[in-house]
Amino acid sequence: MMARKADLSDAAMLAEATVTFTFDGKTFTGRAGDTVASALLANDVHMVARSFKYHRPRGIISIGSEEPCALLTVTENGTTEPNTRATQIPLQDGLQLRSQNRWPSLGTDVFGVLNRFSAFFPAGFYYKTFMGPKGAWPFYERIIRRMAGLGQAPEMPDPARYESNFAHCDVLVAGGGAAGLSAALAAGRSGARVMLAEEQDHTGLGLLPESATIDGCAPRDWAAAMLRALQDLPNVRILQATTVAGVYDHNFVTLTERRPLLNGDAPQPRQRLWKLRAREIVMATGAAERPVLFANNDLPGVMLSSAVRAYADRYGVLAGKQAVVATSHDGGCLTACALADHGISIGAVVDSRATCAPDVAAALAKRGIGYIASSDVVAATGRKHVTGAEIRDRATGQTHRVDCDLVAMAGGWSPNAHLYAHTRRPLEYDRTLGAFVPGNEAPNFHSAGACAGKFGLAAAIAGGTEAGQAAAASCGLAVDQTERPRVIGQDYPVAPPDGIPAGLREKSTFVDLQNDVTMADIRLATRENYAAVEHLKRYTTLGMGTDQGKLGNLNGLAVLADLRGVDVAQLGTTTFRPPYTPITFAAVQGQDHGEAHHPVRRGPAHDAHERLGAVWTNAGLWKRPQFYPRPGETDLEAVNREVLAVRSGAGIVDVSTLGKIDIQGPGAIELLERVYMNGFRSLPVGKGRYGVMLREDGMVFDDGVTMRLSETHFLMSTTTGQVQQVHEHLTRQLADRWPGPDVFVTDVTENWFSCALAGPKAREVLAGLTDIDLSPDALPFMGCAQGKVAGLDARLFRISFSGELSYEINVSSDCGAALWNRLLDHGAPMGLIHYGVESMGVMRVEKGLFVVGREADGRMTADDLGLGRMASRKKDYIGAQAQRLPGVTGAGRRQLVGLRPVDAAQTIPRGASIIAADAPDGPAPPIGHVTSQVFSPHLKSSIALAAIEDGRARMDTQVLAAGPLEGRRVAATIVDPVFIDPQGERLHA
């Protein structure tokens, strides 16, 4: 390993074991503890990607989640993940890595030629061309789409397990650096339930070895001791490799944990999403180092100085042999010293300032590092890797070149204040830092350390401790007052370069490295008046990559401000929205897929239906038998058989899913009177009545039969899909409109199993199973009785949805399967069959009964459905007045009618539009639409229900049922919607 130091005793992250992995098919080795980035650098692999637009060679810039360039496709244990930051992938044996957006290979990418013609592809070039000839855009677009994108979508679903879970805590500390550790300990010692989340694989990694002493310890030792102290507190939970991704309303926080560790043998989830409610949040997320603007600042070998140093500190990896450090503050000079101590030769420290602090100067001199003041690196040279740096003197404008294979950028620091911005409070521009910092403190939200613009170890520890104490106090806890650690060391002010250096080649000076946005692009956008921050972002795509501009945004703003001659503070910044770093979709979903996301509701007799060979259909979350085909039967044959069997004999259908609402109390009748449009006051005990409920705007809302079980006890039935809505409609009226303690409304749908026994032989079948008197006098249509059915306690309702003599039998749901099986056993010799909802649907169309959601589509009044006469004029009820407003009355309303094809051999097209009988071919304005179309085996004809303008006045006239989707029109006659038994003789038998 060429770039690894010989002495790795100080390499904090490394373990002994050797790890083998492949990159673009070639095998490499690394060390346990490496990230992919450190391992590649250790193998002297610098060029790892091609850029998005110009396919320029790109390397590894950073060491964290801010990485814009080193995006790879990772394959591991069957999971393929495109666009993954090399800096955040822990090295594992067998890892397969592929570079992206190149063909045929990374080294010789034929699209690299685009870079030569980059002048023809400035920002927004696509808005100005590809416009002709008209209709050619799809051609261009196909090519553009292929060129765009980064990695490939996986070909198979990721087999790995992902998890999401909920948590609550008193104090969430985001960030495990000096500030975060201090905050967590202060809050934890005060007794707060603390969660500490550190994005990197380990806490305390940001602490620099030689920067200071804390209570006499080296910073790293102090951090290790802090971690141990926190681990000793049972009320503190530490999550490593966990990013706080978003802050939402009321301190709801999402965290993504990469490779969470589990105890025991449970299979390990690949990622875990935490959904956390924190009473207090302490943001201690540090800062990101700011890149420096110069030409070819995107070449492999150009890196953030802090990253170069961290690769050496943590992994013993030297990213170059000969470095030039470009800086504008003392911290950069000191980083140069540290690099030199690691064995990297420093060709020059190029400082945009006139001078540095005397002790810093001494440190440089001690190591023999050349210090070039009042100068800028204005270009890096090289094709696929840095070979040198061009340095320009600010005063003279003279440039000279220094050979190097590494340019380390130390352009100041940008506080990571994203989480604060997620609370929708404005960031403020700090002129001395040249960066945005949190403005006013948000409630239950604290900021500490570099993310708050407070740089330096002493400030971090002090700020963190204060924030942790304040958070604990805000939770009502007695604050632990243990003395703060004493920090001995020198802090230096942080600052970006003063102004944009002159003499930059703007076309190759990159601001956003992922999206290939250059200074020239910003200049062009400004010239064309895309000069608002958001216009700039959208026109040039600055900051719209997967790194979301963590490194580029601030430089972009600085360039824009310079071009516009204003201060960055006057520009404002773009809005930071969650997530802080992209979140894997599978982690967002967690366990929430398939039946866990949409649970299946199975009725009490589900297994019995299954054994009978039911074909299932979804009704909301319910599974309902659609029909029960016999061997060799088509779907339609099965339905026809079931319908005819019921109409000529008897059948049972499971109707348990229909909503049932139990209403009790002295005020129950009053409630019904107000929610139903027809009267219920006169309903005798032991009888039921069909009721129609309207919405406030007068449209039909729901319908069903309500039984009066006693003076003050009713059972209301609702449609399957709407029981919750109806229940809440009722409870809302009781709570807000007619409050009173005298009505209790309970959804009892799941307490009952219900099946309808229908057909001319229904009475005969039932008679042998019940002690209830079934004679028409004792139990007439709409009658209700209680007794035993098949030995079970049952409620019997004589109601019908098929038009046949029909009993709805209700038993406790745990007895449902027993009742169903007993009925079939008992009735089979008499010809009893079981039928499904599709057959029931055919029968209700034959009978002309509407269904909420089809005929009653939310635009139909009761009158439109032919129920106008049901509406009471004697009482006030919901929707009473609205249904009479001029907008829903008068001529031209679509009214419910029946439809029969003129030629019985024809079928009405599915969902046909109704047009005039003499309508020309092609478009013709519909005067109505088919709501339900079925084949009636009884009538041996296709029939339909339809909503047709003034339909009742058009009775017996002809129209066309037009189904252009099927390419046909069928002449049909408008008829009464009741196709069978208009007198109700079967029903009342």
Next chain:
Amino acid sequence: MRYSVWALARNALSGHRAWPMAWKNPAPKKHYDVVIIGGGGHGLATAYYLAKRHGVTNVAVLEKGWIGGGNTARNTTIVRANYFLPPNSHFYEHSLKLWEGLTQELNFNLMFSQRGVINLCHSPAELDGFARRYNSNRQNGTDGDMLSMDELRKLVPALDVSPAARFPVVGGVIQRRAGTARHDAVAWGYARAADALGVDIIQNCEVTGLRMDGGAVTGVETTKGEFSAAKVGIAVAGHSGHLAEMAGLRLPIETHLLQAMVSEPIKPFLDHVVSSGAHHVYVSQTDKGELVIGGQLDGYNSFSQRGSFARIEDITAGMLALFPQTRSLRLMRKWAGAVDMTMDGSPIIAKLPVDGLYLNGGWCYGGFKATPAGGWCFAHTIAKDAPHDLNRAYTLERFSRNALINERGAGNRPGLH
């Protein structure tokens, strides 16, 4: 300067130094014939059509922030015209036709991509519903087709059509002329074209009050001073109520959050817009490679532009149910628009009961796709002081008669539409 590949080449050779401003920053005049409040797609389109079709060029578009910064910038860029009710069907079809020629008309590539919008059906009832809707579309003169499962598999190979799915796909419909467009470009394209016709586009100019005289509007008060105007048009979807209140009007509108999100960019994966009612999700892929995913409202009225994570979970679960391969992709960015929700789900483009005051708003889910026709009809209504046939039904007055245009057939609650 006319945009073309030649202009691009010429400018490339001269270092791109000659490109003019896409639109200018004029000093406001004291008087305008028409002031449009709101520099989003609709406001800018209105100004353009006022100048282009009606010869009204003394027009100012006043924008509180930066043009195209409201819902023009926060949507899922879908353009379609597959509505059931005739007023919606005709209006959106007109909009689609305008879209079809808009890139050339504005000389600005809007990347209008007629890649086809597919609605999936997960039950026989849904198949019936879409048959009803698409038959009606066809009778009203819009395109639309049913898709067999085989066709669906071919068009969307990544779609999970397994019968074992929780809500198996049983069919679909497609509107082939529908698709997507580059949302920001629509605002910029109209701004540039309107500017070229003499319209003043004034950014960072917030309207603080309406000047009224004898029940008629006579001008506006703004953070950049007062302007007199014979006619004032409001096109500030999301904030319509706030502006109407300045004229003492209450509207049938609530402001709600509508969230959407994009994935990290990937190579071409999905060629169409795919929408599923059962999963409450719609997905497409941008030319840059990101998957754009949208869903339903958050469910309560809000101006916060800060959505709930729970809705993101729903949308994600819906997408993964349709496209299981996207499990290991990542959610990159999400946003929330503040949308005007009317009580019937349809918009308002109409004269208001105050003389000289006009409203374009209440766009619910449909604002982006409606941009061209919204501006076209609004310009007509302002110029002629009377609606065009296409927006005759989109009155405010319909609510005072309960004459709703209720596409979803839902009640008077925005969360239902």
Next chain:
Amino acid sequence: MMLITCPFCGPRADTEYVYGAAAGQGYPAPDAQQHELTEYLFLRDNPKGWHRELWVHRHGCGQWVEVERNTLTHEIRQVQALLQHEGKE
């Protein structure tokens, strides 16, 4: 995700609740004028700021509660049970 403190169940995530409507609007009288009725049905204050509204604790106790919430910041000032209210008619 907001935290709404149910007077019956305590603090619960907003996903347990369903938004109903603006509170305190009253209800139209049986003999209301057309404009009174349609204004009630369709016109909204839609304030940018504090708003009183009804929510139902669907996945909790099932009760309707009145929430005072800021539509701009989502801050919640008060949640109270409705059952203690007087009738609105």
